Amino acid sequence: MSETLLVAEGLTRVLAGEVPVTLVADVDLRIGAGEFVVIRGPSGSGKSSLLYLLGLLDRPTSGRLLLDGEDTSTYDEDQLAGARLRKLGFVFQFHFLLPDFSNLDNVLMPMRRLGRLDRDAQHERALGLLRDLGLAGHERKRPSQLSGGQRQRVAIARALANEPVLLLADEPTGALDTKASANVRDILRELAHDRRCGIIAVSHDPDFASAADRHVELLDGRIVA
Template sequence: MTPLIAAHGLTRTLNETVPVTLVDNVSLSIGAREFVAITGPSGSGKSSLLYLLGLLDRPTAGTLAIAGRDTEPMDEDERAALRLATMGFVFQFHFLLPEFSARDNVEIPMRRLGRLGRADMRERAAALLASLGLADHLDKRPDQLSGGQRQRVAVARALANDPPLILADEPTGSLDSRSSEQVFDILTELVRGRGKTVVAVTHDLAMAERTDRRIHLVDGRISSDEGGRGAGPPG
């Protein structure tokens, strides 16, 4: 089966007076329905690697295929189209548009993709929010929601176009312990119940241990790649 992500020799170097290598010769393969945690000390290249895998940055060297498609020859429009159709993003800070309601924020990726009509977009956004326990908050703005609720809106937005791949950068980093647990449970359900692949950068080692697989980075390189003991792909 073609892996969802196939990276070979990914390297990202900043061309400064003294070159700085953020990601150093990383090769990995991630399949469907995996819950993968990327761990490592601060400055180890975790977020830099995630941004390369999410086509938010280009590697200095190496190759990256997403769902069997080589991304190296793609121009920025092609990369954006692939990203929009196959990936959803959840960041430490939700990045919701403050003037829009929860439902309007979730509709934004659908509007950009352009596959659904207005009524269908609104219905899908409402259904996604309801599935995450936010049925009574569709018309509230981000400043009317708690931190955990805002992050659940961000998850709904990531799911808007039904992508196979969810990339999360410290998704529980700004939340209290109860909200962190709720968001982790949601990410687990995306793998178990919805068949998604989730790749999450995290400092939370307890969370990482509950995923299928933990990739540990040190100085931009993979120092270990081992299975967790938690979510597990659905049978």
């Protein structure tokens, strides 16, 4: 069995109010190293809400989440931010690259925040990631000078900058054409299988989902398959 990277136990998220709304209900889930998992379900089923809980972007109302063997339920906001920076990478439907910076600088930013590597090592790693993702020669360009698929690959390079144990993706191909979508899909599958990074992705795209090792089906915030 693969090394377990993430364990969710009874994860529940309820929005308080006059009529409480349950976004995620009693989810138990394990994600292993090298595993590519796609979360599926109809609109409003809680897919993104679950992903944000798994990515420490939101706190559960009850239940707990173990990340790389650490119980995050007692973490304060600074500890959550530190865990996201050290151990998690994020890719969203829109790349959210900073338009006034080069592609290289966009990839360097998480490494500069973390400060784990010296300046030369940061540049070497960022250049290597962009090269590995087929972006050699585009390092000094700005995001606006790239195609949509290329920008998403820069976003993937940025997500990998600090060598996360898990990469979380929310509709990463939703704004891309068929060819670029297939390219992003294949990159994520390779990251899981060749680099042993755990991948958790939300997607409506059946072609994207077909590359996954496992599907998690949600309905009304609950895992049904």
